[in-house]
Amino acid sequence: MAFNKPGDVLSSKSGQVFATINGNNMLLAQVSEFEAKLEGNVESVNRLGARLTGHKMTSMEGTGSMTMYHMTSTFAETAANWIEQGIYPDISITVTVEDPSSSAGKQVFQLMDVVLKDSMLASLKADDGLLEMDTDFTFDDFRLLQKFN
Numbered sequence: 001m002a003f004n005k006p007g008d009v010l011s012s013k014s015g016q017v018f019a020t021i022n023g024n025n026m027l028l029a030q031v032s033e034f035e036a037k038l039e040g041n042v043e044s045v046n047r048l049g050a051r052l053t054g055h056k057m058t059s060m061e062g063t064g065s066m067t068m069y070h071m072t073s074t075f076a077e078t079a080a081n082w083i084e085q086g087i088y089p090d091i092s093i094t095v096t097v098e099d100p101s102s103s104a105g106k107q108v109f110q111l112m113d114v115v116l117k118d119s120m121l122a123s124l125k126a127d128d129g130l131l132e133m134d135t136d137f138t139f140d141d142f143r144l145l146q147k148f149n
Contacts (some may be wrong), residue, residue: 007101014099017066019114020092030071035093036064036111036124036139039121053104062111062139070120070131088115093139105149113140 017028038060045054082088092112098106120133 005103008103008106010097010099010102015095015097018094019074020059020090020094020104021074026074028066028093030069031066032069033067034064035066036093036095036142037063037084038142039063062142063136064139065134065136067132067134070123070133075116075119075133075135077120078116091116094145103149106146107144107148108146110143110145111139112142114138125139 008100015034017031017034019026023141040057041059041061042055043058045056047054050074065098078089078091093111093114094108095111096106096108116135116137118133118135120135123131123133
């Protein structure tokens, strides 16, 4: 389906992010920015008689980042539990992108085996502003649960 109306472009604010940590679902309403992507690992292929180098995709890596307002201890607790017990929790993240003003519909995907690279413990500033936490993450698998129209 081709989208020709400017109103079909999706708003970057129209979505939700849920985390499931050890079976407990929580809306990450404090997320202000979220990005997940697949990065391809590409090998060069040199062939006799070919003047251009060819390329072959050999694997992909799931990576992402998110920015949240620092108003929960959930991720610090996750790090503390890992330090104390040596067991990293089972984390999945489900993202819904849906702009009701667009005829594109909605897309829902789930990232599995998420590993957060950073856990904010404390952050203070003397200037005016909001406390934010940035973290990069990896994921080992994903499912496209619902695709756009």
